Amino acid sequence: MFSVRLALRFRALKAGEHLLPLPADLPGQRVWDLALSKRPLEVYEASGNALARFALEEGEVLEVRFSLRPEPLAHDPPWREALLREPPEAWPGILAHRGHRVERALGFLLSGRPHTWFLVDGLPLDPVLFQALKEDPAHLLPLGVAPRPRVYLGGHEGKRLLLMRAPWPGEEVPMWEGLRSLDPDPLPPARALALGALGLSALGLPTGPWPYLPYLLLLALRQGKALKDLFPTAPLRALEAPLFHAFALSVTLDPRPELGLGFLALFFWNRLRPSSGVPPESPEGA
Incomplete structure (x- = not known):
């Protein structure tokens, strides 16, 4: 676990x-050391959310700083297999038609991108990332993870913040x-040095x-495990x-x-036929 x-x-x-x-403690995340740049008028809990009301002037910027320890969630809900056919x-x-309680989950991926998914009886359901990973198994490689798409039917990768x-x-x-x-983050300056x-x-x-080499080492530390996880399911993408880095070093x-030509050929092959990187026998390529 990391924070x-x-x-x-x-x-x-x-x-x-x-x-x-x-931000608050919720399944898949622990929050502490929360500090607000402005005192709220009130703080209260409603519908499982921690909410704060602020009086702000036009153009005023509000910031909240906090520590987060995210964790992946993995559940095997009874509705998973039925959804895979839809x-x-x-x-x-x-799921709502079948009587399940469906809610929106609003938050961010740790890349900083806003993200919305669903909670079904409290369990995560993320159709957007499921589809994105079906099309490109390395979609979340910059976050250092390469989960299989079916993870998102009842769980998630543990690189996100749920806010509401x-x-x-x-x-x-x-x-x-x-x-x-x-x-x-030492990666951006290392990348600039490498590109220079x-x-x-x-x-x-x-x-x-x-x-x-420093850039390559930092990438290996951040994405190495994810690449290893990616090889069995999408070897061509991995x-x-x-x-690319072999060509860059050369x-x-x-x-x-x-x-370089080999990289370009593989790059375009994977983009023109995204599923080509997934072995036919893999359930993720079905």
Whole structure:
């Protein structure tokens, strides 16, 4: 398990009172050290949500900082197999028609992207990521995970923040605008150094592999386990990254065009036929 220090941000478009959800302990996440940039008028709990009301001026920015320990959830609900025979966009309606309690779950992926999924009798259901992973098994590789699509029928990958449960169907509810990490991230500067070395090498000023290796090491630490998990289910998709980095390293030493051509061929093959990276016998490719 890991923990991260995060910040949520909200800018008031008009003066007045604004009601916002606060991060709280929920299944799949533990929250502590919560600090608000402004004192709320009131804090209360309603329908399983921690809510705070703020008086804000037009253009005023509100921020909440907190520590989060997310965890993956894995359940095997009785409705999973039946849903696999239906289109994902129809899942919430099917379950509601069968008498299940269906709610919207509003929050963020830890990449900072807002994300909405569903809770069915309290269990996660994420048709969007199910479909995204069917089309591209490496869709969540930047988050360091490569879950199988069926995980999202009753669970999730453990790289998200749930902020609010809302009725489904229902009206739009006020929400925080952005999520960012407060922990230092060495990957962007390492990436810039690596790309700079590639650029110089391509211009005929070989730098050797040393400027590229820190970036490669950080990527391996962040995505290595996910790549290993990806190989059994989507070997062609998993080969893309190693092939690209092999070509990049060759550019800094002794350029090998065949590696670059191989990467491009594999890249376009996987994009034109996303399911080609999944073995036919795998249930994820069915």
